[in-house]
Amino acid sequence: MEILEMNYINFRNLEDRNIQFSSRFNLFFGKNGQGKTSILEAIYFSATGKSFRTSKNIELIKYNKEKMGSYISYRDLVSEKTLSVKIDKKHKEYKYNGKKTPFDEFYGKVNIVTFIPEDIELIVGSPSFRRGFFDGEIAQSNFEYFKSLKDYNKLLKIRNKYLKEKNIKDEMFLIYEEEFIKLAAKVILKRIEYVKNISIILNLNYRKLFDNKKELNLKYESFLGEIKGSTLLNLEERIKLKIQELKYQELRYGYSLVGPQRDDFKFLLNGKEAKSYSSQGEKKSIIFSLKLSEIDMVIKEKRETPVFLIDDISSYFDSIRKESIINYLKKRELQVFISSTTDLNIESKNFRIDKGEIQDGHYECK
Numbered sequence: 001m002e003i004l005e006m007n008y009i010n011f012r013n014l015e016d017r018n019i020q021f022s023s024r025f026n027l028f029f030g031k032n033g034q035g036k037t038s039i040l041e042a043i044y045f046s047a048t049g050k051s052f053r054t055s056k057n058i059e060l061i062k063y064n065k066e067k068m069g070s071y072i073s074y075r076d077l078v079s080e081k082t083l084s085v086k087i088d089k090k091h092k093e094y095k096y097n098g099k100k101t102p103f104d105e106f107y108g109k110v111n112i113v114t115f116i117p118e119d120i121e122l123i124v125g126s127p128s129f130r131r132g133f134f135d136g137e138i139a140q141s142n143f144e145y146f147k148s149l150k151d152y153n154k155l156l157k158i159r160n161k162y163l164k165e166k167n168i169k170d171e172m173f174l175i176y177e178e179e180f181i182k183l184a185a186k187v188i189l190k191r192i193e194y195v196k197n198i199s200i201i202l203n204l205n206y207r208k209l210f211d212n213k214k215e216l217n218l219k220y221e222s223f224l225g226e227i228k229g230s231t232l233l234n235l236e237e238r239i240k241l242k243i244q245e246l247k248y249q250e251l252r253y254g255y256s257l258v259g260p261q262r263d264d265f266k267f268l269l270n271g272k273e274a275k276s277y278s279s280q281g282e283k284k285s286i287i288f289s290l291k292l293s294e295i296d297m298v299i300k301e302k303r304e305t306p307v308f309l310i311d312d313i314s315s316y317f318d319s320i321r322k323e324s325i326i327n328y329l330k331k332r333e334l335q336v337f338i339s340s341t342t343d344l345n346i347e348s349k350n351f352r353i354d355k356g357e358i359q360d361g362h363y364e365c366k
């Protein structure tokens with residue numbers, strides 16, 4: 001998959017422009033605070049309708065402007081297509097090949113993997129941050145999961161309302177609960193499968209790029225306890241039993257104590273939890289390996305190569321790790337967008353960013 005060009009109007013601090021991209025490396029080079037992250041965010045936003053920095057789209061609109069718009073053309077395995085988004089303070093409009101499209105159908109058309117410094121939160125941050133990330137990843141290449149998760153979240157809200165009102169004898173509650181259990185089991189099973197598959201690739205990538213003497217593992221921790229080898233049916237059974245077990249606590253707290261919203265993902269380096277035991281350099285390397293593994297997973301699930309966005313590579317990695325990453329990327333057939341404050345010694349289409357203004361052309365990165 002390849003993004004061919006992009007247009008944007010009133011996107012953060014960027015001067016409006018049309019940009020043609022290279023199918024391999026695109027390097028955005030500039031000093032701090034000039035708009036390097038914003039241009040990567042504009043690419044991500046145009047392709048997915050979401051930002052990797054904020055959940056409030058309104059923040060993307062340039063200060064003192066009323067609306068913002070973006071457009072990309074891209075090529076997948078089949079043909080060339082376009083996506084566009086318009087937002088103002090009240091409305092959002094998504095278009096696919098010029099036709100209005102609901103967000104659910106817009107999202108997932110272009111596969112993008114991002115690496116941003118804030119990703120370290122995947123190790124040190126909250127379980128909900130990790131769940132959000134992995135759910136997004138699975139949903140990106142699995143529409144059924146996207147639907148199940150959306151429906152599950154709706155039912156979770158409804159269930160919590162009933163629990164809060166202590167209204168669990170209501171006939172509707174029982175009907176909702178049956179569906180709640182089914183969807184909870186589906187979501188958990190898909191997550192287990194995903195973790196199992198990505199874990200193998202993750203370990204290989206970590207060893208290949210950063211340290212071949214260590215073993216990296218990703219583990220799914222469920223509120224159900226040990227769930228290795230589970231099937232959909234026995235997950236449903238176990239959730240039912242757990243609901244029985246926690247019935248009184250759920251009524252006391254007034255919200256669900258069962259379900260995938262209670263689960264977490266853990267990174268283990270040589271069997272020890274990375275959050276508590278790994279160095280900063282190791283944590284960054286784990287996350288980078290995770291992102292490379294995501295690329296491999298998208299290729300496996302969709303047979304389509306995703307686009308890779310890497311923000312601020314120069315200040316994030318030391319020179320040895322940076323070289324290892326660049327050498328690896330050179331060998332992969334990927335379209336890569338990188339922002340950096342220093343030269344990376346790669347053959348790339350270069351863009352210089354200065355106060356939101358982007359100029360292209362080859363130049364010396366100094």
Ligand SMILES: Nc1ncnc2c1ncn2[C@@H]1O[C@H](COP(=O)(O)OP(=O)(O)OP(=O)(O)O)[C@@H](O)[C@H]1O
Nearest residue numbers: 012013032033034035036037038059060061062063
């Ligand atoms: N909605 C907006 N409208 C106008 N300017 C904005 C908006 N949102 C953020 N900015 C400004 O855009 C500038 C560029 O931010 P950005 O994060 O893209 O910089 P950067 O080049 O990645 O910097 P760094 O290397 O320090 O991370 C900042 O000065 C920021 O205050």
